[in-house]
Amino acid sequence: MPTLTPPLRIALVCLHTSPASDPGIGDAGGMNVVVRNQALALGALGHAVEVLTRRSSTEQPAETELGENVVLRFLDAGPPAPQAKGRHEEYVDEFRQAMEAFGPYDIVHSHHWFSGMAALPFTREHALPHLQSFHSIAADPSSPLSDGERPESPGRLAGEAWLAKESDAVIAISAAEAETVVRRLGGDAERVRVVSPGVDSEVFRLRPRSATPYVVVAGRLDPLKGFDLAIEALGLIPAESRPLLVVAGEESVDYRSYPGELSELARARGVGEAVRFVGPQSRTELAALLAEAAVVAIPSHSETYGLVALEAAACGTPVVAAAAGGLREAVVDGVTGIVLRSREPAAWADAISRILDDPALQESLAITARVRATGLSWAHSADALVAVYRHELALR
CATH class of the missing domain: 3.40.50.2000 (Glycogen Phosphorylase B;)
Structure with a gap:
């Protein structure tokens, strides 16, 4: 109006x-x-x-x-x-x-x-x-x-x-x-x-989950985003219940070597086959990727807000986020996702597995996340x- x-x-x-x-x-x-x-x-x-x-x-x-x-x-x-x-x-x-x-x-x-x-x-x-x-x-x-x-x-x-x-x-x-x-x-x-x-809650909306469970990390391929922590955590999840890790984004001019470093880390941790680099995504592509995921992980060292967390919430996808800056406001711990103060890979592996292994918890987080996001x-x-x-x- x-x-x-x-x-x-x-x-x-x-x-x-x-x-x-x-x-x-x-x-x-x-x-x-x-x-x-x-x-x-x-x-x-x-x-x-x-x-x-x-x-x-x-x-x-x-x-x-x-x-x-x-x-x-x-x-x-x-x-x-x-x-x-x-x-x-x-x-x-x-x-x-x-x-x-x-x-x-x-x-x-x-x-x-x-x-x-x-x-x-x-x-x-x-x-x-x-x-x-x-x-x-x-x-x-x-x-x-x-x-x-x-x-x-x-x-x-x-x-x-x-x-x-x-x-x-x-x-x-x-x-x-x-x-x-x-x-x-x-x-x-x-x-x-x-x-x-x-958040555009019409673009970022509910969709059926992928039959193959996967976790998404999305953003610039920059060490500040902490994607290495997601790979370390993946390596600690037992192979029989291990999800795929989908990495969405492109390196900036300053960090041309970072994707190679992440790939090498994945191989060193024995999860090279479970990590998929899909490159940068359009808004509609990212919306589909987030909505069909089982979990969105945001292991950033620093975020003024963490917009991906809000976009994931609009998709009804639970978030596991670092207690960094504005992420503590974007994610309501225990209500729309899990907020971790620890950067120990074991803590992240445990949080991701908890959501994957408990459909009732996943559904509860999804519902409250979507309701909260549609009001923003x-x-x-x-x-x-x-x-x-x-x-x-x-x-x-």
């Missing part, structure tokens, strides 16, 4: 990755899903949305229509080719200059720190409110690698702290991320807002965003 108040002109800035890319391809992940679906939901409400991203191919047009009232623009900044994620810091100034050709806007909302570093100076020059979403936040350089977060250069942490303090508001995807913004980046808790993601729509997420946008505009 169209808004009754004047529509907004909104810029969503995603410098390093296009929201049109399916998650699991290169550096595309949950952020891409969130930005694309929030943009479409904002457009459906009648707002004029422009999504600004960097041109990463000579075949990309100047602009394309994503949906009603939503235009995706490709800006020239750096080589028109895929780049390692870390290199995008080099293109910030060029991207900011390219932004000058577009607008006018009422509000600018940046996603990831690269985007904010380009957009915050642009909004100051044009006297516009700037809202920042991080989607991932750098670990402190002193953090041990065992925490699962690679310590980043001091430049990133300093840049994120600047954005947290200087942006008009920070929009976090979970309470866990909001707490990190305040604790790690020094953001003002009064200016941090939590806007939860949604992208329309609700967009409504919450608009409320933040209008609040910031009213302050001016």
